[in-house]
Amino acid sequence: MTGLSLSSLSLSHFRSHKSLGLEVDARPVAIHGPNGAGKTNLIEAVSLFSPGRGMRRAAAADMVRRPEAVGWKVTGVLQSLGRVHEIEMWSEEGASRQTRIDGKAAAQLALGRLARVLWLVPSMDRLWIEGAEGRRRFLDRMTMSFLPSHGEAVLAFEKAMRERNRLLKDQVRDGHWYVALEAQMARSGAEIDAGRRSALEALHTAQDAAETAFPVAALEITATEGEMPASEGDYRDALSESRFRDMAAGRTLIGPHRADLYGVYAAKGIPAKDCSTGEQKALLVSLILANARALQADFGATPLLLLDEVAAHLDAGRRAALYDEICGLGTQAWMTGTGPELFAELGVRAQHLEVTEEAGLSMMRLG
Secondary structure: OEEOEEEEEEEEEEOOEEEEEEEOOOOOEEEEOOOOOOHHHHHHHHHOOOOOOOOOOOOHHHHEOOOOOOOEEEEEEEEEOOEEEEEEEEEOOOOOOEEEEOOEEOOOHHHHHHOOEEEEOHHHHHOOOOOHHHHHHHHHHHHHHHOOOHHHHHHHHHHHHHHHHHHHHOOOOOOHHHHHHHHHHHHHHHHHHHHHHHHHHHHHHHHHHOOOOOOOEEEEEEEOOOOOOOOHHHHHHHHHHOHHHHHHHOOOOOOHHHEEEEEEEOOOOEEHHHOOHHHHHHHHHHHHHHHHHHHHHHOOEEOEEEEOOOOOOOOHHHHHHHHHHHHHHOOOEEEEEOOHHHHHHHHHHOEEEEEEEEOOEEEEEEO
């Protein structure tokens, strides 16, 4: 098995980075520097090597460096499954992000066939104690790592549901208006549900086979209101039967958009939401590592890992264990932290970069 890796990365007018050129090898990349220096901006650029809006879920217009606002560009050389690909991404004057692979224009979905990128960022630390929407997004991102087309199914479902909800709010009672929309929702909804369950199965298999210092999380898909029907046909029938109930509510009340992800600290039998802050962080780290192991078996290569402020809430023992597991996986992990001491246990197993800020401009040097 091999890992994915970037051998070069260049940024132009991206966030706080006016111009940056970086040559790296396949080892983990440990990035340190003060808060606000541009560390997260750097790994956000790496997150764009996968389909979607990146780890901040930002619009392309929001990624441009201010005050110039002339547009931005991110380029890189990706080593993937024994081949080398040159990838360019850019946005001009706030327009949607464009992608070129090996000199040819490409859809974002094409990135999913070349690379898998996983991330863990501080905003995810509250995953278990906030609303179901964040957990669905986490589940869908994990599913997309196995099935890049999952994102298209989600978009198709949401588009059809918006149209159906508009009919419901307008109190349209003629069933003919709903048939095609509900058929699309049933097709996409069944695909979404099947993809999510397949991803969880792969994750559980990877957890069961791993020797890890991190706690195993038992995961289950639940529903906030009504279980997702078992088949496309059953879901289509359920949508038809629930029109008048949905009309009263002004929205669709059953489907994959109502799903939730329930997690348990398996060894203790404690719901993840009731665990300590440190335990919740350890569970998230465990899931990201399990996802990476599962992808190694499914995709044929370990993914790029982006771990922003990963040392937060991890004691020295768990931090060292994390680095050992990352190196054991052979993955190119891009990690950030405020000081070099947070990566001391990595030593020469990683490349060390320092990012600083001067007059609003991010600067970088090998550290």
